[in-house]
């Protein structure tokens with residue numbers, strides 16, 4: 001593996017993705033460094049979810065190259081579950097399974113382990129995301145929004161993947177729960193050395209947990225860097241996003 005491959009967890013080059021006549025991603029390039037938390041912002045309907053889903057192989061591409069941990073992804077499915085964990089926006093837990101069974105789901109799908117070991121792993125993962133062993137027998141309907149996200153996170157981390165994809169992780173959470181969740185992501189990044197790719201509109205998350213922020217506009221990454229650099233960007237969409245009335249108000253309150 002050469003030095004460049006070592007440095008990047010995800011490399012995207014000239015990615016083109018579309019549906020019918022619509023081109024959503026238009027020769028998009030992006031590097032995600034190993035061990036960083038990268039936040040992705042963009043207009044609603046601008047293609048953030050499409051980019052994430054294309055990287056993980058759920059949407060086919062029309063052109064371009066995607067490498068994950070130094071390996072081209074071209075349709076490769078095997079090994080995916082151990083390479084990345086995914087937290088979808090609503091948590092997407094299986095409602096008929098308990099918390100424990102939800103966390104164990106990827107283990108059952110990918111490994112052959114004794115029930116005892118799977119129980120131990122499930123409890124360890126739940127504790128890692130700040131839940132208690134007694135939460136393991138609850139059903140998703142019995143959980144708060146914050147707990148649901150934590151269970152989904154425990155499930156995403158069940159196979160110890162080096163990369164974590166988060167789709168608007170703090171949406172639907174109150175500011176305290178959102179702040180706690182952000183802190184948890186930061187702790188996991190530091191303790192596990194995770195690379196985190198996070199789609200978010202949450203200015204607090206962008207400012208407090210993201211090492212870098214990438215802005216998606218017109219199907220391309222038009223700005224990327226630490227938040228303070230994005231705030232200086234001259235790109236019209238980036239300026240409108242971070243310096244519009246609503247953002248200004250929030251940034252002022254965050255000072």
Ligand SMILES: Nc1ncnc2c1ncn2[C@@H]1O[C@H](COP(=O)(O)OP(=O)(O)OP(=O)(O)O)[C@@H](O)[C@H]1O
Nearest residue numbers: 019022024042043044045046047048049050051199
């Ligand atoms: N499976 C699909 N089939 C057809 N069009 C799609 C499909 N998935 C996404 N699109 C289109 O691609 C565009 C980008 O959608 P995407 O969900 O990536 O936006 P987004 O940036 O994540 O938006 P939001 O912030 O509102 O979640 C939209 O115009 C959407 O209608």
